[in-house]
Amino acid sequence: MTMAHTLTPTAEPATDIDDVARLLTPDGRRIPDADLDPWVADVGTDQLRALYRDMVLVRRIDTEGVALQRQGQLGLWAPCQGQEAAQVGTARAFRSDDFVFPSYREIGVNFVRGAKPEDFVLAWRGEEHSTYNPYDINTATPQIIIGAQALHAVGYAMGITYDGTDEVAAAYFGDGATSQGDVNEAMIFASSFQAPVVFICTNNQWAISEPVTVQAKFPIAGRAPGFGIPSMRVDGNDVLACLAAMRWAVDHARRGQGPAFIEAVTYRMGPHTTSDDPTRYRDPEELERWRRRDPIARVEALLRSQGAMDDEFVTSVAADADRLAAEVRSACLTAVSRTPLGVMDHVYEEPHSGLDEERENFRAYLEGFGDAAADAEGAGR
Amino acid sequence: MTQLTMGKALNEGLRRAMADDPKVLIMGEDIGKLGGVFRITDGLLDQFGAKRVIDTPLAEAGIMGTAVGLAYRGYRPVVEIQFDGFVYPAFDQIVCQVAKLHYRTRGNVKMPITIRIPWAGGVGAAEHHSESPEAYFVHTSGLRVVAVSNPHDAHVMLRQAIASDDPVVFFEPKRLYHAKGEVDLDTNLADAPPMGLARVAREGKDVTLLTYGAQVTTALDAATAAEDDGVSIEVIDLRSLSPVDYRTVEASVRKTGRVVVTHEAAREAGVGAELIASVTERCFNYLESAPVRVTGHDIPYPPAKLERHHLPDLDRILDAVDRVLDRPNSLTEVAR
Numbered sequence: 001m002t003m004a005h006t007l008t009p010t011a012e013p014a015t016d017i018d019d020v021a022r023l024l025t026p027d028g029r030r031i032p033d034a035d036l037d038p039w040v041a042d043v044g045t046d047q048l049r050a051l052y053r054d055m056v057l058v059r060r061i062d063t064e065g066v067a068l069q070r071q072g073q074l075g076l077w078a079p080c081q082g083q084e085a086a087q088v089g090t091a092r093a094f095r096s097d098d099f100v101f102p103s104y105r106e107i108g109v110n111f112v113r114g115a116k117p118e119d120f121v122l123a124w125r126g127e128e129h130s131t132y133n134p135y136d137i138n139t140a141t142p143q144i145i146i147g148a149q150a151l152h153a154v155g156y157a158m159g160i161t162y163d164g165t166d167e168v169a170a171a172y173f174g175d176g177a178t179s180q181g182d183v184n185e186a187m188i189f190a191s192s193f194q195a196p197v198v199f200i201c202t203n204n205q206w207a208i209s210e211p212v213t214v215q216a217k218f219p220i221a222g223r224a225p226g227f228g229i230p231s232m233r234v235d236g237n238d239v240l241a242c243l244a245a246m247r248w249a250v251d252h253a254r255r256g257q258g259p260a261f262i263e264a265v266t267y268r269m270g271p272h273t274t275s276d277d278p279t280r281y282r283d284p285e286e287l288e289r290w291r292r293r294d295p296i297a298r299v300e301a302l303l304r305s306q307g308a309m310d311d312e313f314v315t316s317v318a319a320d321a322d323r324l325a326a327e328v329r330s331a332c333l334t335a336v337s338r339t340p341l342g343v344m345d346h347v348y349e350e351p352h353s354g355l356d357e358e359r360e361n362f363r364a365y366l367e368g369f370g371d372a373a374a375d376a377e378g379a380g381r
Numbered sequence: 382m383t384q385l386t387m388g389k390a391l392n393e394g395l396r397r398a399m400a401d402d403p404k405v406l407i408m409g410e411d412i413g414k415l416g417g418v419f420r421i422t423d424g425l426l427d428q429f430g431a432k433r434v435i436d437t438p439l440a441e442a443g444i445m446g447t448a449v450g451l452a453y454r455g456y457r458p459v460v461e462i463q464f465d466g467f468v469y470p471a472f473d474q475i476v477c478q479v480a481k482l483h484y485r486t487r488g489n490v491k492m493p494i495t496i497r498i499p500w501a502g503g504v505g506a507a508e509h510h511s512e513s514p515e516a517y518f519v520h521t522s523g524l525r526v527v528a529v530s531n532p533h534d535a536h537v538m539l540r541q542a543i544a545s546d547d548p549v550v551f552f553e554p555k556r557l558y559h560a561k562g563e564v565d566l567d568t569n570l571a572d573a574p575p576m577g578l579a580r581v582a583r584e585g586k587d588v589t590l591l592t593y594g595a596q597v598t599t600a601l602d603a604a605t606a607a608e609d610d611g612v613s614i615e616v617i618d619l620r621s622l623s624p625v626d627y628r629t630v631e632a633s634v635r636k637t638g639r640v641v642v643t644h645e646a647a648r649e650a651g652v653g654a655e656l657i658a659s660v661t662e663r664c665f666n667y668l669e670s671a672p673v674r675v676t677g678h679d680i681p682y683p684p685a686k687l688e689r690h691h692l693p694d695l696d697r698i699l700d701a702v703d704r705v706l707d708r709p710n711s712l713t714e715v716a717r
Contacts, residue, residue: 129486130486134490145473148446151443151445151446151447152447152478154446154450155446155453156454158451159454159455160454161432162432169450186443186447189438189440189443189447192438345487345488346486346487347522348523349483349547352623353624354624354625355624
């Protein structure tokens with residue numbers, strides 16, 4: 001089956017946010033969609049509650065991250081508030097042995113993949129570039145260079161085909177990344193080699209201060225068919241639709257049908273990072289419009305209508321969220337910096353005489369401080 | 382030992398590396414049926430099939446970025462950049478991803494990628510086909526950079542580069558592709574000198590001449606010519622530009638007390654600048670005179686009919702030798 005939800009430009013193609021496939025309306029009503037319904041036929045109340053719980057926890061990590069940055073504990077934070085459904089819904093469609101290449105904003109994706117509390121903060125604190133071993137959770141270290149990871153996912157997927165297995169690779173990137181050559185080259189390579197890769201464009205409407213209309217005058221999902229890649233434009237604030245669309249895409253890739261592309265139309269409620277001020281570039285009315293489409297409130301409304309939002313559940317989710325936030329905070333505040341010589345670790349896999357000599361010189365310099373240097377190394381701040 | 386051209390020696394290097402390790406695959410533009418524009422990959426498609434000899438779309442960033450993904454998956458990609466001047470579109474993936482992923486992940490993700498670059502001038506090529514971009518990569522921590530000067534090194538060092546768990550930028554001088562030399566195809570890699578070691582290409586006692594790549598041939602010619610003039614030049618083929626084997630370099634400089642560096646690349650912030658700074662730091666008390674560079678001019682690579690004025694030749698090297706020996710030279714009048 002090929003799904004191509006939107007191929008025709010509309011009056012405001014890049015911004016017509018209701019021209020999307022959807023299963024939950026913004027007020028939380030379940031509506032039918034012939035293409036998507038079969039992919040979530042198994043999702044009952046329990047699974048819906050699990051998705052709700054995921055999103056609440058992700059939002060709580062995000063809130064904690066912003067707070068830690070404001071308190072001077074993190075150098076920077078890239079908030080994902082508003083994008084919980086696009087991240088959790090899509091990431092829940094993968095198997096654990098699939099390999100995901102996220103960008104730096106994919107807090108919810110990494111949460112679903114099994115990231116630990118420290119994995120959300122130590123990079124932003126400046127302790128590590130990557131806190132986890134990518135092979136432990138089959139998730140690449142979050143990518144900061146815009147769109148570079150799309151090619152990595154395709155190369156990984158080519159390796160899957162050479163190995164003859166049925167895993168799938170995936171790349172997450174934003175709407176701004178679709179302007180990058182790497183993302184376009186990734187689609188060419190993926191199509192030419194029929195690589196089992198799924199591209200997920202999280203169209204959150206803004207690339208720092210640039211609206212998506214600067215990147216696209218045509219629905220982003222509409223580009224993929226030009227590369228020979230079937231695509232789908234889905235409501236990124238509808239966790240059920242995101243799960244369904246991604247299940248379709250993953251199944252397509254897993255069955256050897258080649259790549260697929262999902263555009264999740266969503267909104268970044270906060271700034272690009274804690275360094276920018278979105279009030280300088282965004283209309284407050286726009287923010288309010290999107291607030292009424294909140295991905296968590298939408299599922300909550302559905303669960304309430306089903307009588308599945310009892311006090312006990314609400315309390316337990318809130319408790320889980322608070323516990324996780326405390327763990328994130330603790331991981332941040334108890335971080336121990338590596339020793340000064342640690343900056344030279346792991347540049348090369350094999351001995352490199354130039355760097356080895358530099359390390360020895362630096363070691364000799366540090367030793368010149370005697371015990372003071374040792375104390376400083378031990379204290380690690 | 383077998384008489385082979387450098388091109389054939391490289392071809393055999395790839396063939397053996399692929400035969401030895403099923404995770405080695407090669408990728409690039411026109412490397413399949415055509416066998417590469419220089420025929421370095423000739424016959425490999427027939428032998429190893431399209432899953433290991435991958436003709437790619439014409440997109441250098443795409444080639445390099447997918448190689449990163451393949452390395453993530455446990456493969457050992459050998460990438461051919463068709464010409465030196467075409468590596469720039471892949472620059473971001475090389476310096477931001479290939480070079481850094483091992484560091485970024487504290488050694489959990491290895492990037493055993495070999496980036497083969499047909500390199501430098503002297504073959505009368507079109508614009509963008511004669512570039513010497515080595516300094517960009519030497520400046521990038523996380524990469525190893527090597528440049529070969531003869532068929533035997535080309536064969537052995539290519540196999541070493543592919544076997545290395547680090548990414549290696551591998552420069553192949555185009556103008557030596559057809560030069561013949563003795564190659565020991567049965568070299569046991571464990572016994573061969575590591576690719577990080579320099580080679581004393583010719584012993585001498587008056588001046589140390591540091592160089593690499595195709596310029597080694599020119600340097601050796603200069604040394605032969607100088608001998609008639611009673612000057613004994615020691616020629617060192619660096620082989621590796623990151624790391625540089627300073628142990629060999631220092632030993633030579635301490636013996637001769639005089640240093641000339643020659644390379645095709647432009648002078649400003651080039652490899653020669655780094656070599657002379659390092660030699661001065663390490664051997665200042667042994668130096669009898671200020672070291673001198675003989676390089677390409679600080680200009681975009683000129684049109685082919687003019688490239689002989691750009692590439693350092695035997696006479697420019699000998700003029701520099703006169704300078705470090707404080708003999709009359711082209712700058713004597715200028716100084717006066």
